[in-house]
Amino acid sequence: xxxxxxxxxxxxxxxxxxxxxxxxxxxxxxxxxxxxxxxxxxxxxxxxxxxxxxxxxxxxxxxxxxxxxxxxxxxxxxxxxxxxxxxxxxxxxxxxxxxxxxxxxxxxxxxxxxxxxxxxxxxxxxxxxxxxxxxxxxxxxxxxxxxxxxxxxxxxxxxxxxxxxxxxxxxxxxxxxxxxxxxxxxxxxxxxxxxxxxxxxxxxxxxxxxxxxxxxxxxxxxxxxxxxxxxxxxxxxxxxxxxxxxxxxxxxxxxxx
Amino acid sequence: xxxxxxxxxxxxxxxxxxxxxxxxxxxxxxxxxxxxxxxxxxxxxxxxxxxxxxxxxxxxxxxxxxxxxxxxxxxxxxxxxxxxxxxxxxxxxxxxxxxxxxxxxxxxxxxxxxxxxxxxxxxxxxxxxxxxxxxxxxxxxxxxxxxxxxxxxxxxxxxxxxxxxxxxxxxxxxxxxxxxxxxxxxxxxxxxxxxxxxxxxxxxxxxxxxxxxxxxxxxxxxxxxxxxxxxxxxxxxxxxxxxxxxxxxxxxxxxxx
DNA sequence: TAGAAAACAGAACGAACGTTCGCTCTACCC
DNA sequence: GGGTAGAGCGAACGTTCGTTCTGTTTTCTA
Numbered sequence: 375x376x377x378x379x380x381x382x383x384x385x386x387x388x389x390x391x392x393x394x395x396x397x398x399x400x401x402x403x404x405x406x407x408x409x410x411x412x413x414x415x416x417x418x419x420x421x422x423x424x425x426x427x428x429x430x431x432x433x434x435x436x437x438x439x440x441x442x443x444x445x446x447x448x449x450x451x452x453x454x455x456x457x458x459x460x461x462x463x464x465x466x467x468x469x470x471x472x473x474x475x476x477x478x479x480x481x482x483x484x485x486x487x488x489x490x491x492x493x494x495x496x497x498x499x500x501x502x503x504x505x506x507x508x509x510x511x512x513x514x515x516x517x518x519x520x521x522x523x524x525x526x527x528x529x530x531x532x533x534x535x536x537x538x539x540x541x542x543x544x545x546x547x548x549x550x551x552x553x554x555x556x557x558x559x560x561x562x563x564x565x566x567x568x569x570x571x572x573x574x575x576x577x578x579x580x581x582x583x584x585x586x587x588x589x590x591x592x593x594x595x596x597x598x599x600x601x602x603x604x605x606x607x608x609x610x611x612x613x614x615x616x617x618x619x620x621x622x623x624x625x626x627x628x629x630x631x
Numbered sequence: 632x633x634x635x636x637x638x639x640x641x642x643x644x645x646x647x648x649x650x651x652x653x654x655x656x657x658x659x660x661x662x663x664x665x666x667x668x669x670x671x672x673x674x675x676x677x678x679x680x681x682x683x684x685x686x687x688x689x690x691x692x693x694x695x696x697x698x699x700x701x702x703x704x705x706x707x708x709x710x711x712x713x714x715x716x717x718x719x720x721x722x723x724x725x726x727x728x729x730x731x732x733x734x735x736x737x738x739x740x741x742x743x744x745x746x747x748x749x750x751x752x753x754x755x756x757x758x759x760x761x762x763x764x765x766x767x768x769x770x771x772x773x774x775x776x777x778x779x780x781x782x783x784x785x786x787x788x789x790x791x792x793x794x795x796x797x798x799x800x801x802x803x804x805x806x807x808x809x810x811x812x813x814x815x816x817x818x819x820x821x822x823x824x825x826x827x828x829x830x831x832x833x834x835x836x837x838x839x840x841x842x843x844x845x846x847x848x849x850x851x852x853x854x855x856x857x858x859x860x861x862x863x864x865x866x867x868x869x870x871x872x873x874x875x876x877x878x879x880x881x882x883x884x885x886x887x888x
Numbered sequence: 889t890a891g892a893a894a895a896c897a898g899a900a901c902g903a904a905c906g907t908t909c910g911c912t913c914t915a916c917c918c
Numbered sequence: 919g920g921g922t923a924g925a926g927c928g929a930a931c932g933t934t935c936g937t938t939c940t941g942t943t944t945t946c947t948a
Contacts (some may be wrong), residue, residue, distance in 0.1 A: 574879065622831065
């Protein structure tokens with residue numbers, strides 16, 4: 375356990391993202407939840423859930439299982455996805471799957487955990503900026519970056535929350551409310567200092583949050599035409615367009631009159 | 632078949648809402664999809680699906696079945712709701728349920744149909760206003776009114792679209808895209824005439840639509856504290872607050888600079 | 889390289905699912 | 919007021935689900 379991401383109490387320490395990040399490429403360099411490291415994190419943070427003991431097998435199988443889960447459940451939902459579907463899609467036998475997890479629900483739990491971790495990481499880091507406006511801007515950009523890289527994860531949590539135990543459901547709602555509150559607080563203090571002008575900070579904050587959700591929930595909107603595999607440069611352009619749209623919109627909402 | 636709502640081809644004629652509606656109470660007087668008439672409409676528009684022939688029985692049972700579906704599936708989802716749950720909740724036997732519908736999926740189909748009808752009705756009617764700004768304002772208000780009265784229906788369609796056949800899934804997405812396009816077109820023509828000012832009509836339109844969705848998707852946000860049974864006057868106040876928030880926001884987004 | 893431990897395979901299990909079937913009941917018609 | 923169509927009922931059906939179990943193979947270690 376040499377990483378803050380790997381403890382089992384699921385508290386996180388100081389994030390490993392450096393302060394000044396201004397492009398997707400740069401974000402990717404610093405974002406810890408990608409590739410093999412992502413599944414290693416899943417393994418380490420869920421050692422009580424994951425049955426497989428050897429990290430080498432566990433990480434490889436978690437990747438297969440979770441990827442297949444995203445593929446299958448994207449169209450028909452988690453409930454309709456049977457473990458036989460999963461077995462077919464992963465090429466693993468029932469026994470293999472159950473030597474990795476112990477319940478179907480575990481899959482959903484692990485996904486929810488990673489999304490919460492990702493949200494926490496990006497939000498905490500955005501808070502490191504010094505000016506109010508930069509904090510808002512960075513929060514928006516980081517959230518878009520992270521939810522792009524982990525799109526299937528964010529999407530899954532949103533639509534499958536109801537598969538989770540009630541305590542986890544409440545926690546997911548709380549994360550959204552915290553997001554709104556965080557933006558609201560920044561806007562309000564900007565209003566007090568005379569930097570921003572609005573009579574409804576709550577509404578502006580809420581608008582930001584729902585626009586951020588829209589990004590990973592509705593990739594089919596022509597607003598952000600989503601292809602499975604496009605180059606990082608193209609994706610960067612897409613995100614920049616959308617984040618600029620949001621930022622311009624917020625700027626107008628917070629401008630004088 | 633004496634009403635435009637009752638034909639089986641599911642085309643709708645001129646809506647029965649009169650032009651000038653400025654309060655929830657007034658909207659309720661004119662909105663055809665309420666109370667018993669709502670379930671009569673379900674029956675008439677789905678005569679091929681509904682097995683029960685006598686309207687008297689069919690309407691009563693559809694009300695029981697659909698109400699129970701909303702109650703049960705709100706927390707656990709449509710897939711997890713078994714027909715035995717439904718039997719318990721409605722007090723009907725399995726046989727009775729199947730003498731009303733012929734497949735579980737039929738329930739979702741009927742709900743989807745009503746939501747589409749409601750969207751169509753409210754949008755068409757809002758278009759009857761003469762000024763551009765009033766059209767936008769009315770579209771927003773009507774949508775909030777309708778999605779409040781039919782909140783469980785709108786909520787269900789959003790979250791259970793994936794239970795529907797693929798053609799229906801595409802249709803649901805199309806409705807959202809049409810909604811955006813409709814707002815976008817009005818904003819654009821306002822920009823051309825100099826009435827509005829924005830460089831990103833699409834984004835403003837999209838923002839309106841996601842804020843409208845937010846209303847019926849997240850009743851738990853303290854933004855719009857949702858209690859099951861509050862008086863019409865209180866509900867009216869709630870909606871007015873929220874619609875005023877949206878309208879003010881849009882006004883600011885379309886104002887000069 | 890022998891032996892223990894872990895991972896894997898897939899048949900088997902009981903529960904629960906959506907649906908059907910044979911039957912009873914009831915309201916309305918001539 | 920007997921006949922009948924249709925509504926209501928609930929046990930039973932075949933299927934599929936999540937999960938378990940019993941071997942077999944692979945991997946690690948000494």
